[in-house]
Structure formats: C-alpha cells, structure tokens
Amino acid sequence: MSLFSHQPAGADYYELLERIHSFLKPRTYVEIGLRHGRSFELAKTATACVGIDPAPNLEHEPRGGARIFQTTSDEFFARHNLAEELGGQTVDLAFIDGMHLFEFALRDFVNVEKYCGRDSTVLVHDCYPVDRVTASRERTTQIWSGDVWKLIVCLKKYRPDLRIGTVAVPPTGLGIIRRLDPRSTALPARLERLYEEFIPYDYGEMEPDKARQLNHVENRWNEIKPILSADWLAVR
Numbered sequence: 001m002s003l004f005s006h007q008p009a010g011a012d013y014y015e016l017l018e019r020i021h022s023f024l025k026p027r028t029y030v031e032i033g034l035r036h037g038r039s040f041e042l043a044k045t046a047t048a049c050v051g052i053d054p055a056p057n058l059e060h061e062p063r064g065g066a067r068i069f070q071t072t073s074d075e076f077f078a079r080h081n082l083a084e085e086l087g088g089q090t091v092d093l094a095f096i097d098g099m100h101l102f103e104f105a106l107r108d109f110v111n112v113e114k115y116c117g118r119d120s121t122v123l124v125h126d127c128y129p130v131d132r133v134t135a136s137r138e139r140t141t142q143i144w145s146g147d148v149w150k151l152i153v154c155l156k157k158y159r160p161d162l163r164i165g166t167v168a169v170p171p172t173g174l175g176i177i178r179r180l181d182p183r184s185t186a187l188p189a190r191l192e193r194l195y196e197e198f199i200p201y202d203y204g205e206m207e208p209d210k211a212r213q214l215n216h217v218e219n220r221w222n223e224i225k226p227i228l229s230a231d232w233l234a235v236r
Helices: 013-024 073-079 102-113 150-158 188-198 203-213 221-228 230-235
Strands: 028-032 048-052 066-069 091-096 116-125 163-167 174-178
Touching: 013 091, 013 116, 013 174, 013 221, 028 102, 073 102, 091 102, 102 116, 102 150, 102 188, 150 163, 150 174, 150 188, 150 203, 163 221, 174 221
Parallel strands: 028 048, 028 091, 048 066, 091 116
Antiparallel strands: 116 174, 163 174
16 A cells, blocks of 8 residues: 555645645745756746756746756855845745755755745655655665655754654655754754764664654645644744
C-alpha cells in the first residue's frame, strides 16, 4: 500500500502549493529548482519573482516581474544580493526544490533565510520520503526524494526557534518552515560539522519514529492552514 493511500481527499503536490500561494498572497517569491516552471507559475500575486536553476526547461515564458537566473544556487548567492534582485524587499515565500541531497538543501535554506523576515515562509520539497530506497543519496528509482529529509532533523536539533511542519503530500512531502531569523548564525557557523553529522545519518535511525522526527502534518487543509497563520507563530 502506498504511503499516501490513506489520504484520498488531500490535495496533490501542485494543488497544495497553489492553495498556499492563494492563502499567503506573497509579494515576493523565490524558487530554487524550476524544472518546467509549473510551480513557479503559481506565484500570481508576487510583483517580484526570482527563479534559480542551472538548466531550466520552462514550458512558458515567465511573466513580467519574474527573473530567471540560469546558474546553480551556490553560484547565485555567491554573486548576487537577493534583496536587490527583489527590489529591496525581503522574501515572503520561497520554495526549495533543487539538488536532492542534504548538504545542498541545507545551504539553500541558510542562504535564503538571510533575506527573510519573521513572517516569511520557506517551503522545502522532498521532506517526507516514501521509504529507504527512494530516500537514499543515490538515485535508483523513478520517484526519488534523496536525503533532503535530513534537513528537518537537522533544523529541529540546531534551530529549535524555527516552526516546522512536514505535510505528507504525494509524492514525497513538503516541509513548511516559519519564524525565520535572518540574523541567526547557528547553521552557517557549523556547516562542515553538520555535513559530517548528517550525511552519514541513516534512514533507519529516523524511520521507527518517522512522524515525530519529521513533524508530520496530515495532508488536510484544515491542519495545514494554521501552520501558515500568524497565530501559529505566536503560540507554538
């Protein structure tokens, strides 16, 4: 039985992203890993959009106000000031869906958070893996989340100030991270040590207590919506 077969009424991956956009109505939007641009096109309310991908294959031309940078995320943040690219504004909503490896997702999160505010939201794809094989660092299957899920474990340990929920939305989950702090140095100061700790971290250490370890949230809008609200930031 599929991991998600018990949630027939829940939104699928793109439907959930669309609902999040409609609810938050971000003025600024950043996406790392565009592929065909389907998720990037959902940022209809944003007046400034930045897309980052070394090899985008967009199905449609980006709309006005959107800028595409054909480069890796590491190269982008080394060469560009994201705030300037967003017209001097902070990031309202970001979606990280780049390389499916922990260290890349970690660096992307660290780099994006520097340009966030307390009310910003960062979404991370592939945070609730199906099983050990699809959650490994080497791709051997069609559905592949890689070990991005380790980012949730890492953030819970070293950034307890963050508010994190992971929605079990097909195919491989969506992490929602809020209460961002652009001044935090907890992660940048220990990047190499985090690589050493979490790259070898085994799926089996997380699996017996998967829901709690990954801050599982059911794929139901009435459970997802509170995570995106200001009240959730204040009371949790």
